[in-house]
Amino acid sequence: MSDLTHYRAEFPLSERYTFLSHAAISPLNRRAANAVSDYVALVRDEPMTSHSSKLLALQDDLRQRIATLINARSSNEIALLPNTATSINTIALSLPLHPGDNVLVLDGDYPANIYPWLNLAHKGVLTKFVPQHDGGLNLNRLEQRIDHRTRVIALSTVMFATGFHNDIAAVGQLCQDRGIYFCVDGIQSLGVFPMDVQKFNIDFLAAGAQKWLLGLSGSGFLYCRREWFDDLAPGAYVGALNVVDPFNFLDYNFTLPANADRFTIGTPNTSANVALHASIGLLQEVGIERISQHVSGLIDALINDLTERGYELAASTAPEHRSGIVVAKVPDPKASCKQLEQVNIIATPRGAGVRFAPHFYNTLEEILRVGEVLGDY
Numbered sequence: 001m002s003d004l005t006h007y008r009a010e011f012p013l014s015e016r017y018t019f020l021s022h023a024a025i026s027p028l029n030r031r032a033a034n035a036v037s038d039y040v041a042l043v044r045d046e047p048m049t050s051h052s053s054k055l056l057a058l059q060d061d062l063r064q065r066i067a068t069l070i071n072a073r074s075s076n077e078i079a080l081l082p083n084t085a086t087s088i089n090t091i092a093l094s095l096p097l098h099p100g101d102n103v104l105v106l107d108g109d110y111p112a113n114i115y116p117w118l119n120l121a122h123k124g125v126l127t128k129f130v131p132q133h134d135g136g137l138n139l140n141r142l143e144q145r146i147d148h149r150t151r152v153i154a155l156s157t158v159m160f161a162t163g164f165h166n167d168i169a170a171v172g173q174l175c176q177d178r179g180i181y182f183c184v185d186g187i188q189s190l191g192v193f194p195m196d197v198q199k200f201n202i203d204f205l206a207a208g209a210q211k212w213l214l215g216l217s218g219s220g221f222l223y224c225r226r227e228w229f230d231d232l233a234p235g236a237y238v239g240a241l242n243v244v245d246p247f248n249f250l251d252y253n254f255t256l257p258a259n260a261d262r263f264t265i266g267t268p269n270t271s272a273n274v275a276l277h278a279s280i281g282l283l284q285e286v287g288i289e290r291i292s293q294h295v296s297g298l299i300d301a302l303i304n305d306l307t308e309r310g311y312e313l314a315a316s317t318a319p320e321h322r323s324g325i326v327v328a329k330v331p332d333p334k335a336s337c338k339q340l341e342q343v344n345i346i347a348t349p350r351g352a353g354v355r356f357a358p359h360f361y362n363t364l365e366e367i368l369r370v371g372e373v374l375g376d377y
Helices: 005-010 030-045 052-070 084-094 115-123 139-144 168-178 226-231 270-286 288-308 333-341 364-374
Strands: 078-081 102-106 126-130 150-156 181-185 204-208 220-224 326-329 348-350 353-356
Touching (some): 005 270, 030 270, 052 078, 052 220, 052 270, 084 181, 084 204, 084 220, 115 126, 139 168, 150 168, 168 181, 220 226, 288 326, 333 348, 333 353, 333 364
Parallel strands (some): 102 150, 150 181, 181 204
Antiparallel strands (some): 204 220, 326 353, 348 353
């Protein structure tokens, strides 16, 4: 594991708590908090005309940082949207799907990647569930459910309730070979593991900022592969900013731009985007590869310690299935989380277990403290 402890100073909460719940809502780091504070002071003290161009430039740079993070070909493939669900709904309602088409989803996935597809039932589009295996996706089970009317496979990179890391590369290749759209919810891995939308043949990628990306709730993004722009309808909603000349308000020219701006509905959550801009800057300074190596080391140690103590885990512990999440099964998850919280360890009850999700500023000592507090099973 890399020594990243000097970055703990960026997270004031770490002075009092061992925070192991980054798969829920992460604490805000100093850089993001300071950036938001500066922005609030600016809009408090100055008229919009003095800073609007600066804020537009920051949003452009945020799109570029996101494009770099996921290896998109251009920031023109990135739309800034408020959360994962908005992004997935935008794609679900924009794709050229017809009665009789079907979408494959994985049982146990997060509702934001399920409900937008179920919502297409009124169009005659069927959503089909693929059963889990060992806490996540089994590629053979997925292939068995593909038929000649399968148009979309929608999948999370990491299962929120088990920590299973799905084989996104293999599914992306499968979709590429069969002409199926691949829509990915990346919120449980972006910021801690590398993402390459080109290498993984991802057509659409959605994520919110509040988890591993260390931002505020109310910001996120949608990646759309540029080859699909002309095939997509604008979605469920349109507004002043969806068009080619958005600030010429009285020229009602409803022409969609040839980039991801076609999905930008209206006024953004600027303060949350300011926070996300700063947080991604921090993550990229540390380096995603270093973060991945460090978090993987913590996860390995936690898995080894908990299994030696007799705990059953919710997902396969094969190296290729490990993520930044470990879910340990316990008789009463809420009671176990309360027990941990009494000594300032923050975890989350999920299903039949306690979910642990460390980030790059957490330490091995903090990880081993979990087993000491919980004791042997």
